[in-house]
Amino acid sequence: xxxxxxxxxxxxxxxxxxxxxxxxxxxxxxxxxxxxxxxxxxxxxxxxxxxxxxxxxxxxxxxxxxxxxxxxxxxxxxxxxxxxxxxxxxxxxxxxxxxxxxxxxxxxxxxxxxxxxxxxxxxxxxxxxxxxxxxxxxxxxxxxxxxxxxxxxxxxxxxxxxxxxxxxxxxxxxxxxxxxxxxxxxxxxxxxxxxxxxxxxxxxxxxxxxxxxxxxxxxxxxxxxxxxxxxxxxxxxxxxxxxxxxxxxxxxxxxxxxxxxxxxxxxxxxxxxxxxxxxxxxxxxxxxxxxxxxxxxxxxxxxxxxxxxxxxxxxxxxxxxxxxxxxxxxxxxxxxxxxxxxxxxxxxxxxxxxxxxxxx
Amino acid sequence: xxxxxxxxxxxxxxxxxxxxxxxxxxxxxxxxxxxxxxxxxxxxxxxxxxxxxxxxxxxxxxxxxxxxxxxxxxxxxxxxxxxxxxxxxxxxxxxxxxxxxxxxxxxxxxxxxxxxxxxxxxxxxxxxxxxxxxxxxxxxxxxxxxxxxxxxxxxxxxxxxxxxxxxxxxxxxxxxxxxxxxxxxxxxxxxxxxxxxxxxxxxxxxxxxxxxxxxxxxxxxxxxxxxxxxxxxxxxxxxxxxxxxxxxxxxxxxxxxxxxxxxxxxxxxxxxxxxxxxxxxxxxxxxxxxxxxxxxxxxxxxxxxxxxxxxxxxxxxxxxxxxxxxxxxxxxxxxxxxxxxxxxxxxxxxxxxxxxxxxx
Numbered sequence: 001x002x003x004x005x006x007x008x009x010x011x012x013x014x015x016x017x018x019x020x021x022x023x024x025x026x027x028x029x030x031x032x033x034x035x036x037x038x039x040x041x042x043x044x045x046x047x048x049x050x051x052x053x054x055x056x057x058x059x060x061x062x063x064x065x066x067x068x069x070x071x072x073x074x075x076x077x078x079x080x081x082x083x084x085x086x087x088x089x090x091x092x093x094x095x096x097x098x099x100x101x102x103x104x105x106x107x108x109x110x111x112x113x114x115x116x117x118x119x120x121x122x123x124x125x126x127x128x129x130x131x132x133x134x135x136x137x138x139x140x141x142x143x144x145x146x147x148x149x150x151x152x153x154x155x156x157x158x159x160x161x162x163x164x165x166x167x168x169x170x171x172x173x174x175x176x177x178x179x180x181x182x183x184x185x186x187x188x189x190x191x192x193x194x195x196x197x198x199x200x201x202x203x204x205x206x207x208x209x210x211x212x213x214x215x216x217x218x219x220x221x222x223x224x225x226x227x228x229x230x231x232x233x234x235x236x237x238x239x240x241x242x243x244x245x246x247x248x249x250x251x252x253x254x255x256x257x258x259x260x261x262x263x264x265x266x267x268x269x270x271x272x273x274x275x276x277x278x279x280x281x282x283x284x285x286x287x288x289x290x291x292x293x294x295x296x297x298x299x300x301x302x303x304x305x306x307x308x309x310x311x312x313x314x315x316x317x318x319x320x321x322x323x324x325x326x327x328x329x330x331x332x333x334x335x336x337x338x339x340x341x342x343x344x345x346x347x348x349x350x351x352x353x354x355x356x357x358x359x360x
Numbered sequence: 361x362x363x364x365x366x367x368x369x370x371x372x373x374x375x376x377x378x379x380x381x382x383x384x385x386x387x388x389x390x391x392x393x394x395x396x397x398x399x400x401x402x403x404x405x406x407x408x409x410x411x412x413x414x415x416x417x418x419x420x421x422x423x424x425x426x427x428x429x430x431x432x433x434x435x436x437x438x439x440x441x442x443x444x445x446x447x448x449x450x451x452x453x454x455x456x457x458x459x460x461x462x463x464x465x466x467x468x469x470x471x472x473x474x475x476x477x478x479x480x481x482x483x484x485x486x487x488x489x490x491x492x493x494x495x496x497x498x499x500x501x502x503x504x505x506x507x508x509x510x511x512x513x514x515x516x517x518x519x520x521x522x523x524x525x526x527x528x529x530x531x532x533x534x535x536x537x538x539x540x541x542x543x544x545x546x547x548x549x550x551x552x553x554x555x556x557x558x559x560x561x562x563x564x565x566x567x568x569x570x571x572x573x574x575x576x577x578x579x580x581x582x583x584x585x586x587x588x589x590x591x592x593x594x595x596x597x598x599x600x601x602x603x604x605x606x607x608x609x610x611x612x613x614x615x616x617x618x619x620x621x622x623x624x625x626x627x628x629x630x631x632x633x634x635x636x637x638x639x640x641x642x643x644x645x646x647x648x649x650x651x652x653x654x655x656x657x658x659x660x661x662x663x664x665x666x667x668x669x670x671x672x673x674x675x676x677x678x679x680x681x682x683x684x685x686x687x688x689x690x691x692x693x694x695x696x697x698x699x700x701x702x703x704x705x706x707x708x709x710x711x712x713x714x715x716x717x718x719x720x
Contacts, residue, residue, distance in 0.1 A: 238560025
């Protein structure tokens with residue numbers, strides 16, 4: 001029996017995609033083998049990869065000035081690749097620190113020898129908000145931010161329009177959850193394991209003209225140009241993960257009706273859950289500042305840690321999984337990625353109301 | 361209908377593993393979700409990963425002086441990570457060049473600034489043999505070799521016993537195809553997509569005491585210690601690929617009866633195919649020198665390239681897939697990884713005899 005899956009990532013995937021994956025496991029596209037057994041140089045896998053890139057660009061409305069690439073290593077490898085490519089030899093780069101993942105990105109830039117500085121930070125208030133004022137340096141090679149913060153449950157609703165350098169962003173946890181205006185951006189990365197597919201695939205959107213400004217002489221796998229020039233096929237890519245991601249892109253285009261419709265659904269889901277929190281008479285308290293609340297990760301607390309433990313245990317028994325807060329902060333977190341259905345959120349809201357009634 | 365899959369990699373996987381993957385796609389281990397949807401921090405995924413490492417070490421007979429790690433990025437990232445960790449600041453390291461993949465590893469070491477030198481090479485004769493004499497430098501930090509060469513179809517039958525430095529090796533294409541004596545080794549890497557599982561997973565066997573000699577101050581994902589200290593969970597690992605690899609390890613231990621039995625089967629398969637080549641009266645010619653022939657990748661030529669094209673086309677029609685030689689050399693290549701069954705090889709041998717009779 002399937003549970004209601006509120007995992008922070010890896011996270012829920014669309015059932016119709018999983019059913020197709022299972023059905024094609026022994027014979028994919030009639031080639032007489034699993035997609036995992038097919039050569040990445042075969043015309044079928046090359047076509048599938050090209051189709052995935054095209055579908056992704058169509059979903060996001062990206063033009064020929066962008067490439068969508070399929071990498072490995074997760075956001076953590078991007079934390080190093082971005083400064084290695086774009087801020088070598090102590091070049092300046094500006095970071096906005098909105099929590100655990102941007103802190104890590106910032107630290108990794110310093111490890112790589114970049115002159116990385118904070119243009120803004122919400123550390124002063126435990127990262128419960130998104131800053132709105134920035135101290136950008138004109139000479140910065142790029143600005144780095146994290147569009148959605150899974151730990152505290154905050155999200156940028158709009159991005160800085162006046163940054164003097166190209167924006168780069170980790171969008172792992174809200175990628176494809178809404179339409180994106182990437183005018184000010186030059187690079188976006190996203191681990192697949194939230195809204196896209198299995199862990200082990202990292203999607204990078206990049207402007208080739210930005211990639212061309214990167215340091216030369218890097219190891220091949222750490223240079224974005226390698227992926228651009230080889231259509232993500234310099235070496236064997238994570239074929240199965242690209243395959244699942246491609247099915248998710250088609251599900252987003254077809255069943256879900258595109259990213260504008262996806263955003264509308266996500267707003268209804270988030271409003272349902274924040275409504276349950278705000279309407280609980282103070283039993284549940286949202287962890288993020290209201291103006292910075294995430295549509296993807298709804299974080300909240302109960303009157304005591306003991307009650308939180310009881311809540312999580314009873315929720316699990318009732319078929320709600322993955323509700324524990326990030327191990328660094330505790331509390332409750334419900335992640336509402338694209339594949340989480342409204343009925344799951346409504347069921348959780350009802351469960352919360354009943355729990356508050358019994359324990360309030 | 362399943363074809364006979366002779367792909368060079370990604371390659372054939374055991375049908376019983378694929379069937380289990382399909383059966384568990386919507387509900388893995390009774391947790392109410394796919395393994396792709398489960399948190400990598402859940403006790404089930406942590407247990408699965410620990411079990412995969414333990415099974416792998418048991419298969420190889422590795423003791424506590426070794427760790428088996430799960431990385432991403434393929435051999436191509438290892439080509440850079442090894443010199444970055446173990447030959448920083450122009451330190452010396454010796455390479456044995458037996459073809460395309462070791463050439464790339466050697467070049468990447470130079471890109472990383474290592475003082476990389478060739479201790480031996482079979483380039484003089486188009487890489488059709490494995491060298492037996494080596495010019496090792498006493499001061500080398502490590503020696504690097506490629507245990508099996510997929511392009512020309514050569515394989516080391518034994519490894520240098522007198523190297524003055526720890527051996528490191530790319531064993532991507534014959535990993536788990538036979539028992540291994542790793543006494544002289546300190547690091548082995550293997551992309552999963554030959555004998556282990558889906559592309560997107562790189563297995564690294566490493567002695568922690570060797571890892572401890574590595575350069576400090578590297579980006580986290582490029583430092584082997586990060587994976588050792590975090591049990592391969594510093595960031596989200598490729599969970600699905602580890603899951604499939606774990607099932608393959610259990611298949612090797614159970615159904616296949618361990619690596620000694622696996623090697624016996626692989627020797628019968630290879631003997632069957634080399635027999636078909638050598639017994640063809642010169643119609644088929646083995647591409648590798650007989651003393652260096654690979655048990656994994658059987659490479660051969662026909663009397664003309666035109667006949668090779670006809671052979672490949674007719675073979676494909678007859679249900680034999682993946683027989684084209686590597687794009688850099690052409691000819692025919694049958695890859696006989698663990699999951700390729702003897703009956704497939706016998707069928708190919710019979711097809712070859714019939715083709716030679718009609719076209720000889």
